[in-house]
Amino acid sequence: MSLSIARPVLAGLSAALLTGAVLPPAAAHAALREAPACATPLAPVRPVDATPWPQQRYDPTRLTPLTTGAGVTVAVVDSGVDRVHPQLAGRVRAGTDLLDPGGDGGRDCAGHGTGVASIIAATPRSGIAFHGLAPGARILPVRVSEQQVVQGRESGRTVSADEFARAIRWAVDHDADVVNLSVVLYADDPQVRSAVRYALDRDVVLVAAAGNLHDSGNPRPFPAAYDGVLGVGAIGVDGARATFSQIGAYVDLVAPGSDVLVAAPRQGHQRVEGTSYAVPFVAATAALLRSYRPELTAAQVVQRIVATADPAPGAGQGGGYGAGVLNPYRAVTETGGGATAPRSVAALADDRADPVLLARQERRATAQDRALAVGAVIGTVAVAVVLLALVLPRGARRRWRPADPA
Known part of the structure; x- marks a missing residue:
């Protein structure tokens, strides 16, 4: 099945929604005329103190002596980022709002952008195990959508493809080093393509979702399908590709995207899934690299992340894993960025040599x-x-005396 949707859609799913449905163009056009307010207030959620499985796998504290992403700005082009959450307070810069002009990107009616940003830069808190992979990085919110799941259906306003392209350019012009694009367009838009080229020409790392429509024929997702953009698919706790995660040449690697714990607006945490939530693990790794190795170009950062991915079943053979499973430790600590002995795709960080010791x-x-x-x-x-x-x-x-030149 082929879709042609020229509006960006958030590539995250609720725990109960695995269809990857998108807002029809007619409904999206009508939604754009709605009043600029959160149509459905988000229910409050409680903090979760348990350690989430992606953090068991990556254990950010082992990279802290080397790099936290300090000095790096990651733009989150999404539903906004709530800077009030205790784990994001002080980490979110003033951004922009292209959905409701005049805002600074700090209002999140869907919780999507806040969750994405927390995977990148949530800071440690007493009694809470969860925190971001690059807690020293700064988040630059660019609000383009307020889509959320209401009664099992995805709905909400979103900007046009032209405005989405403008969002990318705005992020680049406001000093983003990495741009997290947990959104998908299922149409090749020339303005978006031009904005991607604009970012790449200015040495910015772009990371995008591969999409959740595996059961709908794997329609080609953009910006992930553009050259130079890191396309990210999702895996579950067992290391296998999530059933919704799309398959195609646009998948460069995979990262945790099923049963992922994230921060919710205001306070607390929630469990989510979708290729949306795999993207920030890769964007955070790019931030770690750009902080630790500032001399690397964006293209070199991308190359290292792909080259140091752990082997996965069917990797490089169209199995939806791309080069393999993201490994932030190898990306940061390995000097050559080449292949090493294969490791189990589900192996945890404790099974690996201490990257801190090796780097020292x-x-x-x-x-x-x-x-x-x-x-x-x-x-x-x-x-x-x-x-x-x-x-x-x-x-x-x-x-x-000097010799006489004459």
Whole structure:
């Protein structure tokens, strides 16, 4: 089945919704005329203190001595980001609202953007195990949608494709280093394509959802299908591709996207699924890399993330896994970014060599090499100074003069 939808749709699902349904164009057009207010207030949820499975797999605290993403800005082009949540307070910059002009992106009627942002940059809190993979990064919210699931159906306002393209350009022009696009268009729009090129030409990493319409024929998702954009599919706790996650050449790698714990607007946490929530794990990894290795270009960051993915069943063979499963530790700590011995796709971080220790050893070796090089230069200069001190006085006594150029 082929769809042609020229409006961005959020690529997240509720735990009870696995259809990946999108808002029909006619309904979306009518929704654009609705009053700028949250049609359905989000129900309050409680904090969750248990450690979510993606965090068991990636354990962000093991990367903290190396990098937290500090100094890097990740734009979240989504439903807005609620900066009031205790784990996002102080991490969210003033952004923009293209759905309701005049806003700064801090209102989230769907909870989608807040959840995405929390996977990236939620800060640790006492009594709460969950926190983001790059808690030192800053979030730049760009509000383009308020879609949410109401009585089992996805509905809500969203911007046009042209406005979505403008959102990408706005993020780039406001110093985003990484742009998280947990949204999907099922039509190749020239304005969006141009905005993607605009971002890539300015050395920005773009990460996008592969979409949730596997059962509807895997229609080609954009921006994920554009060259230079990292397309991300979803896996579950067993390491297998989530049933809704689309299959195609646009899937560059996969990350956790089923039964994922995220922050909810205002306070508390909720469990969600969809390729939407796989994207921020990859965007956070890009932020970690851009902070730890600032000399790398966006293209090099993308290459390292793909090259260091863990093997997965059918990886590289059209099985919906792309190059494999995201591995932030290898992306940050491996110097070559090449292949290593295969690991089980469901292996947890505790089964792997300590990346902190490996990185420290590498940095110490580099420091020793630099010290030797500096010592050699200093020694050479010292010898030269001594020789000059001996030779120049003698030359003066013998009345040496420069040769006459004539």
